Amino acid sequence: MSDLLERLRGRGWRLTSQRRVVAEVLDGEHVHLTADEVHARAAARLPEISRATVYNTLGELVTLGEVLEVATDGRAKRYDPNAHRAHQHLVCSGCGAIRDVHPHGDPLAALPAAERFGFAVTTAEVTYRGLCPDCRDRGHRDGRDGRRT
Ligand SMILES: [Zn+2]
Numbered sequence: 001m002s003d004l005l006e007r008l009r010g011r012g013w014r015l016t017s018q019r020r021v022v023a024e025v026l027d028g029e030h031v032h033l034t035a036d037e038v039h040a041r042a043a044a045r046l047p048e049i050s051r052a053t054v055y056n057t058l059g060e061l062v063t064l065g066e067v068l069e070v071a072t073d074g075r076a077k078r079y080d081p082n083a084h085r086a087h088q089h090l091v092c093s094g095c096g097a098i099r100d101v102h103p104h105g106d107p108l109a110a111l112p113a114a115e116r117f118g119f120a121v122t123t124a125e126v127t128y129r130g131l132c133p134d135c136r137d138r139g140h141r142d143g144r145d146g147r148r149t
């Protein structure tokens, strides 16, 4: 059973078939889809769903605080249903895959008072970057073939 759907039901969010499909597409672990990806997957289940409906629904979910907007490296914004457990992101510099990660310690606490310049600091985002296993394998294969594609 979908955690995001459960949460939305619990809040009494009116679940039309279109909103439900958007919520179903976003449900799961390590989900970080662009709006276009959400639309493509939603349209596979509900062909009549429009891009505008998907965008509006995503906006509402963000406003409700049930979905987070994640910006990575100037690529398209991504939508993350893991809105209630503080986490950071591990991003593959090869293919852009994103995992939710939970480093030890509070990243906010890692910033000393002297480095806060008088700001009332409320959130911190940490992005870990590297190559995912698939991209590392590809690198090794391409290395053997002598050419990267
Ligand atoms: Zn990768």
Ligand SMILES: [Zn+2]
Pocket (backbone or CB within 6 Å): 030, 032, 080, 082, 087, 088, 089, 099, 100
């Ligand atoms: Zn995430």
